[in-house]
Amino acid sequence: MAKFLITIVGPTAIGKTALSISLAQHFNCDILSCDSRQFFKEMTIGTAVPNKEELASVKHHFIQNKSIFDTYTVGDFEKEAIAKLDELFLKDDFVILVGGSGLYVDAILKGFDTFPEVNPDIRNTIHSNYKKLGIVYLQKKLRELDPTYFQKLTLENPQTLQNPQRMMRFVEVCLGSGVPYSSFLNQKKSSRNFAPILIGLEAERAIIYNRINQRVDSMMDQGLLAEAKELFPYKELNALQTVGYRELFSFFDGEFSLKFAIEEIKKNTRRFSKRQLTWFKRNEGTKWFDYLTDKNEIIKYLTQSAINS
Numbered sequence: 001m002a003k004f005l006i007t008i009v010g011p012t013a014i015g016k017t018a019l020s021i022s023l024a025q026h027f028n029c030d031i032l033s034c035d036s037r038q039f040f041k042e043m044t045i046g047t048a049v050p051n052k053e054e055l056a057s058v059k060h061h062f063i064q065n066k067s068i069f070d071t072y073t074v075g076d077f078e079k080e081a082i083a084k085l086d087e088l089f090l091k092d093d094f095v096i097l098v099g100g101s102g103l104y105v106d107a108i109l110k111g112f113d114t115f116p117e118v119n120p121d122i123r124n125t126i127h128s129n130y131k132k133l134g135i136v137y138l139q140k141k142l143r144e145l146d147p148t149y150f151q152k153l154t155l156e157n158p159q160t161l162q163n164p165q166r167m168m169r170f171v172e173v174c175l176g177s178g179v180p181y182s183s184f185l186n187q188k189k190s191s192r193n194f195a196p197i198l199i200g201l202e203a204e205r206a207i208i209y210n211r212i213n214q215r216v217d218s219m220m221d222q223g224l225l226a227e228a229k230e231l232f233p234y235k236e237l238n239a240l241q242t243v244g245y246r247e248l249f250s251f252f253d254g255e256f257s258l259k260f261a262i263e264e265i266k267k268n269t270r271r272f273s274k275r276q277l278t279w280f281k282r283n284e285g286t287k288w289f290d291y292l293t294d295k296n297e298i299i300k301y302l303t304q305s306a307i308n309s
Contacts, residue, residue: 003089003194004306007097009105009280010201011273013211015291017050019201020098022295023302024058027094032061032081034099034108036074037242039066042231045224046244048215061088068231068239075115078107082192089194094306097196102279109196113184118176126172127236130164138167145171146180159275165241197305198286199298202277207291212269219244220262228252243268 006023008016024031033039037047041064049063061084066072085108088095097108106112129137139161143150149170153160160166170181177184203211228248231240235249244265251261280286287305289298 002093002306002309004094004309005085005097005108005194005196006094006302007105007109007196007198008201009102009198009276009286010100010291011208011276012048012100012269013215013273014201014203014208016098016100016201017048017054019295019298020096021050021054021058023299024096026295026299027092027096027302029092029094029096030059030061030088031096031098032084032088032108033063034077034081034097034101034104036077036099036101036104037239038063038099039072039077040064040068040239041066042068043227043239043242043245045219045222045227046242048219068234068237071120073115074103074107075112077104078112081108085194095194100276102276105280109192109198111192113186115173115184116177118172122176123168123172123238126168126175127238130168131236135162135164135167138164138171141171142167142174142181145174146182149180149182149185152182159278165238195309196285197302197309198283199302200280200286200288201291202288203291208273209270212273213266216244216262216266216269224248225258243272 006027008020008023010016020031035047037043038049039062040047043049044064050060055063062077062081085095097105099105126138126141139150142153150161173181173184224244225248228245229252231245232249232252234240235245240246240249247256247261247264247268250256250264251258256264287301289301
């Protein structure tokens with residue numbers, strides 16, 4: 001029988017975790033997380049890691065399995081996740097892939113281009129310059145080092161030019177390898193031994209935004225401020241350049257009031273959810289469901305899709 005990777009995508013706070021657990025229980029299989037911030041064991045509340053009951057109800061993989069002090073790339077994740085899928089598919093016909101990190105989802109489904117290792121000193125220098133000079137520094141550097149890719153982003157994906165994490169990665173590959181970032185793209189991808197079935201959860205924008213606002217308030221009630229305080233000494237680490245922590249770090253630095261920091265978390269999370277939807281909507285093979293759709297209807301669709309494959 002063919003092997004199927006049921007992939008659940010959608011914006012943050014839409015209900016992906018609850019659905020993934022229901023589906024995993026129905027199909028009697030494991031869940032593989034591809035949320036790029038839930039990997040880190042020091043970050044729990046601010047990354048909405050499934051609670052203890054949820055984690056105990058179904059076997060999860062790639063949840064809090066790394067440290068913020070580890071260097072962990074999307075390429076590393078691809079290698080480890082594919083190896084884990086190979087192992088899981090020996091015993092099961094289905095695995096659930098869930099998460100809101102579009103780049104990491106694509107790495108699993110499509111394969112990822114291979115990039116060279118970058119000297120940590122180069123990475124640290126770029127990050128330091130970004131902190132001093134802002135996003136404009138990264139944009140100028142990429143335009144200088146890889147004008148072809150800069151032009152491509154300008155025309156096709158301009159929001160990426162405003163994403164410091166992505167931009168720092170582009171620049172560090174250019175500087176670390178001595179050749180343009182774009183020269184590593186479109187390499188031959190690895191084949192996959194499973195068939196993906198993609199489903200997405202969506203809702204009206206006002207509903208998504210309200211759910212995000214409620215989640216942030218809940219995180220604060222759960223102790224996000226104390227969690228961020230413990231991580232504050234390490235605020236320069238790449239893993240902590242994350243919505244929910246970054247704004248509270250600005251509060252600790254005296255740049256924001258606590259009330260303003262919380263509103264910034266909500267605002268930046270809403271912006272993030274919009275980017276998530278833009279990314280996931282590009283894939284025409286995804287079947288979208290309203291977030292309130294009965295799980296049995298979704299199960300029926302998935303079962304039929306597997307039969308028809």
